[in-house]
Amino acid sequence: MAPFSIFIFSLLSALLPTVLAQTWTSCNPLNTTNCPTNPALGSNATFKWNGTMADSKIWNTTAGQVQWTDKGGEFIINGRGDSPTIQSNFYIFFGVVSIIMQAATGQGVVSSIVLESDDLDEVDWEFLGGNTTHVETNYFGKGNTTSYDRAIYYPVSTPQTTYHNYTVHWTSAAIEWWIDDNMVRTLKYEDALGGKNFPQTPMNVRLGIWPGGDEANSNGTIEWAGGLVDYHGGPYTMIVQQVYVQDFTSGKEYSYGDMTGSYQSIKVTNGTSKALAEINAPHGVSGHWNALPKTARIAIVASAAGVATLSLLAIIFCCIKQRRAGRREHAEIEAQREKEAAELVEYKRQMADGAFSQSSRY
Numbered sequence: 181m182a183p184f185s186i187f188i189f190s191l192l193s194a195l196l197p198t199v200l201a202q203t204w205t206s207c208n209p210l211n212t213t214n215c216p217t218n219p220a221l222g223s224n225a226t227f228k229w230n231g232t233m234a235d236s237k238i239w240n241t242t243a244g245q246v247q248w249t250d251k252g253g254e255f256i257i258n259g260r261g262d263s264p265t266i267q268s269n270f271y272i273f274f275g276v277v278s279i280i281m282q283a284a285t286g287q288g289v290v291s292s293i294v295l296e297s298d299d300l301d302e303v304d305w306e307f308l309g310g311n312t313t314h315v316e317t318n319y320f321g322k323g324n325t326t327s328y329d330r331a332i333y334y335p336v337s338t339p340q341t342t343y344h345n346y347t348v349h350w351t352s353a354a355i356e357w358w359i360d361d362n363m364v365r366t367l368k369y370e371d372a373l374g375g376k377n378f379p380q381t382p383m384n385v386r387l388g389i390w391p392g393g394d395e396a397n398s399n400g401t402i403e404w405a406g407g408l409v410d411y412h413g414g415p416y417t418m419i420v421q422q423v424y425v426q427d428f429t430s431g432k433e434y435s436y437g438d439m440t441g442s443y444q445s446i447k448v449t450n451g452t453s454k455a456l457a458e459i460n461a462p463h464g465v466s467g468h469w470n471a472l473p474k475t476a477r478i479a480i481v482a483s484a485a486g487v488a489t490l491s492l493l494a495i496i497f498c499c500i501k502q503r504r505a506g507r508r509e510h511a512e513i514e515a516q517r518e519k520e521a522a523e524l525v526e527y528k529r530q531m532a533d534g535a536f537s538q539s540s541r542y
Contacts, residue, residue: 205298209436215298218271218382218434222453224426229253237458241266252421255389257289259411265388270455272427273382273434273446278347279423283307283339286416288393288409293346294386299441301379303355305346307339309416310406315339317357317365321377322441334364352443380443382434385425389418
């Protein structure tokens with residue numbers, strides 16, 4: 181694999197407008213003791229993106245824009261300079277990361293799952309758009325790029341047209357890569373340069389797509405990616421349906437106790453993490469609604485529709501009833517008017533007859 185750090189430098193030298201690298205750090209704890217703490221997950225969580233977008237308080241878009249559709253989170257290269265990337269705002273200190281996804285097609289296009297530490301420990305899945313039969317697994321310790329012999333490819337059935345579950349199981353003793361229900365690779369701590377190259381510090385999760393075959397990259401990177409990208413043949417889309425993350429450490433945050441980068445130096449602050457609080461307490465009406473199971477939402481909609489129908493029928497019934505009552509009231513008033521008019525006529529007749537009789541006497 182060609183590390184993303186080489187890729188970002190080549191893009192910057194070409195003056196492309198966006199930062200497309202996934203492996204970078206804003207503060208390396210191996211170089212300073214002033215780096216901020218790493219917010220933990222401290223538990224486990226499942227993020228389903230087929231129909232809902234990622235919570236921006238938990239996931240941060242670091243490049244481009246991810247399209248949220250019923251298929252999932254779509255990471256799309258439409259043209260040169262596109263490299264949509266998202267990463268978790270939380271870290272795990274050993275754990276499980278399981279991604280259900282479909283890789284992008286396209287020669288030179290790379291779909292990636294990356295676990296990354298602030299001190300550049302790294303665990304990878306890499307999918308080359310032109311390789312329809314294998315996926316690459318890889319790792320780096322402390323950003324060590326003195327050799328590129330750690331990548332191993334494993335067979336997988338049509339990764340660009342079929343959804344598969346790609347899992348990393350990470351402990352202080354070993355890393356396992358799984359495809360669906362099959363473990364394909366194990367890296368023991370002692371086998372990674374006696375542990376010096378073994379990823380062992382808190383890592384966040386980074387998902388994205390990038391043009392490894394861009395003409396601005398080195399010949400080695402382009403060759404590794406499978407050749408030059410044909411931007412006119414796109415768009416090229418990587419789709420992530422679901423992300424499961426389990427943090428093997430319970431805590432609020434992680435910090436480096438010294439500058440060794442050893443897992444024994446990591447300090448754990450007890451408490452509930454911000455990520456876990458956000459996951460367990462959706463905010464606002466839309467948050468509570470999205471948190472409900474689909475069946476519950478269907479039941480609520482059906483119930484609301486039923487209530488609305490009954491309310492409409494009640495209104496119609498009341499209107500008809502009121503209209504009928506109005507007709508009866510109007511008829512009664514008219515009858516009373518006719519009665520009073522008849523009585524007035526009779527009264528006038530009687531008065532006229534009385535006056536005639538009185539005049540006859542004289």
